[in-house]
Amino acid sequence: MSLTIDVLTLFPRMLDGFLAESILGKGIAAGHLAVKVHDLRNWAVDKHRTADDRPFGGGAGMVMKPEPVFSAIEQVQTPGCRRIYLTPDGTPFTSAIARELSQQQHLVLLSGHYEGIDQRIRDRLIDQELSIGDYVLTNGTLAAAVVIDALARFIPGVLGEEKSLTHESFTSKLLDFPQYTRPAEFRGMSVPEVLLSGNHAEIEKWRYARQLEKTRQVRPDLLK
Numbered sequence: 001m002s003l004t005i006d007v008l009t010l011f012p013r014m015l016d017g018f019l020a021e022s023i024l025g026k027g028i029a030a031g032h033l034a035v036k037v038h039d040l041r042n043w044a045v046d047k048h049r050t051a052d053d054r055p056f057g058g059g060a061g062m063v064m065k066p067e068p069v070f071s072a073i074e075q076v077q078t079p080g081c082r083r084i085y086l087t088p089d090g091t092p093f094t095s096a097i098a099r100e101l102s103q104q105q106h107l108v109l110l111s112g113h114y115e116g117i118d119q120r121i122r123d124r125l126i127d128q129e130l131s132i133g134d135y136v137l138t139n140g141t142l143a144a145a146v147v148i149d150a151l152a153r154f155i156p157g158v159l160g161e162e163k164s165l166t167h168e169s170f171t172s173k174l175l176d177f178p179q180y181t182r183p184a185e186f187r188g189m190s191v192p193e194v195l196l197s198g199n200h201a202e203i204e205k206w207r208y209a210r211q212l213e214k215t216r217q218v219r220p221d222l223l224k
């Protein structure tokens with residue numbers, strides 16, 4: 001059975017282009033995954049469709065109210081689904097988490113806005129909290145998009161060539177090697193000779209050496 005993802009956000013239109021384009025758009029069209037985007041304001045109860053209010057205890061900004069989010073999650077959730085809140089104070093999102101999520105049947109991704117969401121939503125309804133990096137976005141819709149994009153690549157059939165996953169950064173704990181394409185000579189810059197040699201063993205050796213070099217330079221923590 002394929003994966004279904006429900007996204008709950010105050011900005012559903014932010015995902016329009018993202019879900020229609022490129023590899024993800026094709027994966028959805030082919031039925032490898034289904035993504036439903038919901039406007040949280042549809043669950044607001046007052047005539048102004050209010051989704052936020054001032055924080056108890058004072059302080060700057062606004063906080064997303066519990067009622068619309070509780071109603072939305074209670075409506076879209078299914079038994080055994082994973083309810084995820086995107087938040088900068090969540091667990092760092094990694095390739096391993098993306099792979100694990102791709103094997104689920106139903107995900108609910110909650111995007112916050114303003115100063116965040118009422119803590120009672122997190123306490124009662126959220127199974128997992130994920131951060132896409134040590135910076136703060138204005139809302140979680142792009143974070144949800146990042147999670148969807150990264151996990152979709154692990155769903156069989158989404159990437160045309162399954163083997164393009166095997167050589168990638170983070171798949172092997174090493175960053176990727178440099179890639180070149182035609183022309184072999186461009187503005188005085190040549191493609192490394194070995195790649196034109198046709199000697200596959202030598203090419204593999206060269207690529208592995210470049211992976212080690214790059215990882216040592218940029219992400220030595222991955223080698224530990």
Ligand SMILES: C[S@@+](CC[C@H](N)C(=O)[O-])C[C@H]1O[C@@H](n2cnc3c(N)ncnc32)[C@H](O)[C@@H]1O
Nearest residue numbers: 086087088112115116131132136137139140143
């Ligand atoms: C302005 S942020 C709230 C930040 C919150 N006051 C804090 O300092 O942790 C608004 C929303 O953007 C989303 N967001 C911001 N940065 C994020 C990140 N690095 N990863 C995932 N979601 C993020 C969350 O959904 C959050 O509720």
